Amino acid sequence: MKVRKAIIPAAGLGTRFLPATKALAKEMLPIVDKPTIQFIVEEAKASGIEDILIITGKNKRSIEDHFDSVPELEQNLSEKHKTELLKVVQSTTDLGVNLYYSRQAHPNGLGDAVLQAKSFIADEPFIVMLGDDLMSDKVPLTKQLIDDYEKTHSSTIAVMRVPDKDVSKYGIIDPEQEQVPGLYNVKNFVEKPDVADAPSNLAIIGRYLLTPEIFDLLESQEPGAGNEIQLTDAIDRMNKTQRVFAHEFKGDRFDVGNKFGYVKTNIDYGLVHPEVKDELETYILDLAEKIQKKNKK
Ligand code: G1P
Secondary structure: OOOOEEEEEOOOOOHHHOOOOOOOOHHHOEEOOEEHHHHHHHHHHHOOOOEEEEEEOOOOHHHHHHOOOOHHHHHHHHHOOOHHHHHHHHOOOOOOOEEEEEEOOOOOOHHHHHHOOHHHHOOOOEEEEOOOEEEEOOOOHHHHHHHHHHHHOOEEEEEEEOOHHHHHHOEEEEEEEEEEOOEEEEEEEEEOOOOOOOOOOEEEEEEEEEOOOHHHHHHOOOOOHHHOOOHHHHHHHHOOOOOEEEEEOOOEEEEOOOHHHHHHHHHHHHOOOOOOHHHHHHHHHHHHHHHHHHHHO
């Protein structure tokens, strides 16, 4: 069956970015000039996804507004012959995918957010995309998972090696042998283990391809880490009855879900952004020199 649908959970409170996220959805924080959620939607489209359900919550109305048209703005830009800007604005509505929204009243963890999509997904395999992780590779990571699925017809979770100090922030897999290079059988999936108990440093990153059997498991899932319904725990149970693979991502991952990662991603993306890259590079080189001089004193 073709993988056509994706879910983007976006109901989280974004407490790591307060006060910016007091009145603004964290998914709307820009990387240079584009909100993070737009990168996610574009990755879905580039991977052949047709329908996306965004799970929203309080303070998230700006996400719906962002993907809606603003006729006055478009008219103004067109009258002033600002054609490039007009194209930029139109690219937020001419996405080539259908967007749907569901507002979650009482968020209770990632597993609970995914469960909201049960009737939207019905009985198809689907993708979950977390907005905190931007991925860059020749083939989009979501498409890489879909390509795996077409061969294995199994759930496949994207993973990446992380330093030991970061292991306790992630879902971690206990890998068995590689099936083919980069694709692992998995013994166990563990949510946020202590580094001493962690079975590996292969961490779940924000892209999942799941078969619809996950929903029955989520419905009966007991709270886990943080006393929330964890998707990782339901995946671990599913792995006991049907094979769940882990796909090791070899491209670049930008974690925009924490302050340092967010600032770094703005710099990395700024260095390839046509409008700012030259000035930014000169600025960074000057700044590095100043910092070095200051540290020598
Ligand atoms: C979630 C998942 C975790 C995964 C991580 C990836 O955690 O629960 O398994 O490794 O996303 O970013 P969160 O970052 O929401 O705490």
